[in-house]
Amino acid sequence: MASPQPTCNSPSDPSTASVVSVTDLVKTYRRDGEEIRAVDGVNFDIERGSTVGFLGPNGAGKTTLIKSILSLIVPTSGRICIAGTDVHADVSAPHKRVSAMLEGARNVYWRLTVRENLEFFSVLGRRADALRDDRINELLERFGLTDEADTVVRELSRGEKQKVSLACTAVQDTDIVFLDEPTLGLDVESTRTLRETLCELAEDDHTTVVLSSHDMDVVQAVCDRAIIMNDGRIVANDTIDNLLELFSTQIYEIAVDECLDHDTRHRLASTVDARAFEKQPDATTFTVSVAHDEFYSLVDTLRSEGLTIESLESSDSSLEDAFLHVIKENKLGQETPAQEVR
């Protein structure tokens, strides 16, 4: 007998209920006669108004998962509910509640001006005609695009195109915004501007923002929760604060009093994961990240190599360190603390 399909519960309290609910989701592809489980039994909920980052190495299944939620591909099994509506039963459900920026700026019309694009996408939204111009002007201002309003998109820089794309997503005023790699290919300054704009979008408009990115700084700055995927499965799903705390390591930048030879560097790299060696005439600097309680064993290791620490500076770990830790633990097949946290 077929197992019963999970059902969508109507949100009883619309202000706090989950807007996206994914249950036992599986998506397999076939390539050269082999089955690839791109998404392999995934479960999670996203609360209204939250900002969630999907993280994972290349091929982890993030894009497949997002495309499944957006009904752009059909999952093999499982259930996806958007605001209580099963997208399998009503494929238009996501399009009423969700806007998306996929693959950079390809979702906007390069032959139209910035304003024409915003006008086009605002028609897809729910705002009354009389209020649309105000909203367009507000977004042009917020994204720093007022001077470019009458420029055709193809004449803009890559960063400006990304901003137009994000503005066209925001102008639809949907409950949920999905962004796939919004900062891909942007320089440092454009990334920072876009990051600030994303924070504003989430905070001021109370939009639920779901973004997938390899840019940990963006996820750490914008999101309050991260879902980390590996090999099609969720290996951690927790608040950014908890992930930082659970996997907190201390980064030490160490200088020792001699120019280390290759063998010593190799031994330190394998024993204490030392990296970024820089040789100076009479010293070597390198970086080590260790758990707080491993500091003394690090000092012992350096002492056993006959090295004297000239200077030592510490800095806090980042989401990137937590991410690398989760993925490494998962690869080793060990159960991570975050797997128990849902």
Ligand SMILES: Nc1ncnc2c1ncn2[C@@H]1O[C@H](COP(=O)(O)OP(=O)(O)OP(=O)(O)O)[C@@H](O)[C@H]1O
């Ligand atoms: N259309 C397809 N046909 C066959 N295999 C696919 C297809 N799309 C994705 N895959 C495979 O599914 C797995 C997950 O891919 P997916 O693009 O979802 O990962 P991702 O986490 O988004 O990766 P990236 O960070 O590199 O974009 C990969 O092994 C990929 O090769």
